[in-house]
C-alpha cells in the first residue's frame with residue numbers, strides 16, 4: 001500500500017472502453033495528444049486546456065468558500081525529505097529520480113505528492129491553535145513512474161494534476177472538517193450532474209501505526225459523518241492505509257466500470273514524522289495537529305476522462321471549449337459577424353473578471369447546411385446565424401447545435417444568456 | 427550563448443541589495459520561503475500565491491486580447507527530443523536529468539524551456555496558412571540547474587515560471603507580430619506604472635546560421651518597428667543569438683541595477699530542426715514558419731521581485747494580497763464585521779467570475795491604535811473601522827492604511843469601489 005497518498009495510484013483502472021471513447025472525442029475535438037518522447041504525459045491542446053483551466057478556476061472558486069488557501073510548492077526535493085516522509089523507503093521505485101551536474105552529493109526526487117511540501121510550510125512558521133484548521137490547496141503537477149505498459153489515455157498517466165488539499169487541524173475539529181469535505185464533494189458532483197456516486201469507508205488494517213483508541217475514535221467519527229449524509233455508503237474492512245482510515249468516492253462510467261475520484265484520508269503519521277506542533281490555548285503546551293489529505297476531483301486528468309465519458313462530448317455551455325459558432329450566410333455578413341463576436345465578448349474591456357466566451361466565426365466558403373453539420377461535429381454548443389434579416393433587425397438567430405429551435409435575440413440578450421449560463425454552471 | 431532561450435539565464439543579475447529588500451518585505455508579509463531540501467525552488471505561501479495567481483490571471487486576460495491560445499505541456503522529455511532541439515549538445519549541463527526504474531534505456535531531461543514542446547504541438551496537426559499566426563502560450567514551471575552558489579531569492583532560481591509564448595508565422599507576418607508584442611509590453615508595463623524601461627536590439631553575431639539576406643531583412647524589420655514605437659532604444663551589435671536577432675526589455679530597480687524582463691526573439695532555426703511546415707495558399711506548396719519566442723513578464727519570479735522593489739511592499743489594491751482589514755472597535759461589533767465581510771465578497775454567490783476580495787477581520791483583543799499599527803505593518807491596503815456608529819448607520823468607515831482620511835460609505839458602495847479598483851488595475 002502506498003504511503004500517504006491522496007490518489008489511488010495503487011489500484012488505478014486498467015485501459016477500458018472508456019479510454020477508447022475518450023480518444024475518439026479527444027481527437028475530433030482536438031483536446032489533447034500524447035507523444036512517444038514522453039509516454040504518460042499529456043499535451044493539452046488549446047481546446048483541452050480551456051476545459052482543464054475552467055475546471056481549476058471552478059475548483060478555486062468552490063474551495064475559497066470552504067476556507068482553503070492556495071500555495072505553490074516546488075517539484076524536486078532532496079532525498080533527505082523523502083526519507084523523512086517515508087517515501088524513499090516505501091515508494092522509491094515509483095518516483096522519478098532527478099540528477100544535475102553538481103548534485104552528485106545527494107539525489108533529488110520528482111514529487112509524487114504534495115503532502116511533504118505542505119508539512120514544510122506548516123512547520124516553518126510558529127503556529128497557533130487560532131490558525132487551525134489550516135487548509136492548504138495545491139494544483140501542482142505530480143509524477144509517478146507507472147510502468148510503460150500500463151499507461152492509458154487520461155486515466156493512467158505518469159504526469160497528472162490534483163485539486164490537492166491538506167487540512168491541519170486539532171482532534172476535535174476532525175468531524176466538522178470531514179463533514180464539510182463530504183458536503184463540498186456532493187455540491188461539486190451535483191453541479192456536474194454525475195449520478196449516484198458511491199462512498200467507501202476503509203478501516204484499520206492489520207498492520208497499523210498509532211493508538212488503537214485513536215483509530216476507534218476516528219472510525220466512529222467517520223461512520224457518524226457518513227450516516228448523517230443520508231447517502232448510501234459501504235465499508236471496506238481492514239482496507240485503510242496503515243496511517244489512518246479513509247473515505248473514497250467511486251464514480252461509474254457508461255460501461256459500468258468504477259473509477260476513484262474524490263478521497264478523504266485521515267493521517268496520524270505524517271505530522272509525527274515531521275514533528276509538527278502548534279501552540280494550544282494552554283500557555284506553553286504544544287500539540288500535534290492531525291492531517292487530512294483530501295481531493296474533490298482527485299486526478300484532474302482522470303476526472304476529465306470521466307467527464308468526456310459522462311457528457312459524451314456534448315459539453316454544457318460553461319465547460320464547453322467551443323461555446324458558439326457564428327455562421328454568416330454569405331461573405332456580405334462577415335463584418336457584422338465580427339462586430340457581434342466583439343460585443344458578445346465585451347472586447348472593449350480587459351478587466352480581470354469580465355465574462356469572455358469561446359466564440360468562433362465560420363469563414364469558409366461552404367453551404368449553410370454543411371457549415372452547421374461541421375459545427376455539430378466539432379462540438380459547438382450554440383450556433384448563431386447571421387444573414388440579411390439579422391443585419392437589418394439587429395437581432396441574431398441563436399440555436400443550440402443539437403436542437404432545431406431558433407430564437408431571435410439582441411446581441412445584449414445573448415450575452416446576458418451566456419453570462420447566466422456560466423453563473424449557474426449550465 | 428544559450429540555444430533558444432526566452433529568458434536570460436546566461437546573464438542573470440547577481441545577488442543585490444534588491445534581493446535583500448525583497449526578503450525583508452517577503453518575510454514581513456509572509457509571501458514566500460525557501461528551504462535547504464530544494465535550493466533555488468520557491469515555496470509561495472498563501473499571500474505570495476495570491477499575487478502570483480493575480481499576475482497570471484492578469485496576463486491571461488491580456489493575452490486573450492492578443493490572440494494567444496494557452497496549452498499545457500509535459501515537464502519531462504526523452505533525450506531524443508533534446509538532441510533534436512539542440513539542447514543536449516549545447517545546454518545539457520544546465521538541465522536536470524531524470525531517471526526512473528524502467529528508464530535505463532533512455533535518459534529524460536526536465537524541461538528548461540517550452541519551445542520544443544510547442545514545436546511538437548505545431549507539428550502534430552496538418553497546418554494551413556489560414557491558421558497563422560498561431561500563438562501558443564504556456565505558464566509551465568521550468569528548471570535550470572544553476573550552480574548552488576549563485577542562487578538568490580527570487581531573481582536567480584532553479585525553478586521558475588514564464589508567461590511564455592511562441593508565435594508561428596509567415597515571413598510577411600513578422601512585422602505585425604513584433605509590433606503587437608511591443609504594444610502589449612508597453613500596455614502591461616504602463617498598468618504596473620513601471621517607469622522608463624529600455625529597449626535593446628541584439629543583432630547578428632559573427633557565428634550565425636541561416637541566410638545573410640534573411641538576417642538583414644529581419645534586422646531591418648526590427649529596427650523599423652522599434653523606430654515606430656517612438657521610444658528610446660539602443661543596439662547591441664553582434665549580440666543576437668546564433669539563430670536570430672532579438673529585442674530585450676530592461677527594467678531598473680530602485681538601486682539602479684538592471685534586470686531583463688520581457689524578450690522578443692526571432693528564430694529561423696528551431697522550425698528547421700523540427701522540420702515544421704504549413705500548407706501555403708498555393709496548392710501543394712509547403713512552407714516553413716518562422717518562430718518568435720516572446721515573454722512579457724519574463725520570469726514570473728523575477729518580475730515579482732521587481733514589483734516588490736517597485737512598490738516597496740505597498741501593493742496597489744488589485745494586486746494586494748491583503749486588500750482590507752475590518753477592525754471591530756470591540757467584541758460587540760464582531761458579528762456585524764462578519765456580515766460586512768460576507769457582503770463585500772458577495773459570499774452568497776459561487777459564480778466563477780464574481781469579484782472576491784482578500785479581506786480579514788481583526789479579532790485580537792488589542793487597542794484600536796495597536797490594531798491599525800499592526801495592519802499597516804502587515805501591508806493591508808484598506809482599513810474598515812466598525813463601532814457603534816457604523817452598526818447604527820449601516821455606513822462603514824473606510825480609509826487607506828497609509829492615509830488618515832476616512833470616508834463613510836455603505837457596504838454596497840465599498841464593494842463597488844473595490845470592483846472599480848480591480849477593473850482599472852489600481
Ligand SMILES: [Zn+2]
Pocket residue numbers: 004005006113114115166293294
Ligand atoms: Zn497528501
Ligand SMILES: [Zn+2]
Pocket residue numbers: 430431432539540541592719720
Ligand atoms: Zn522559446
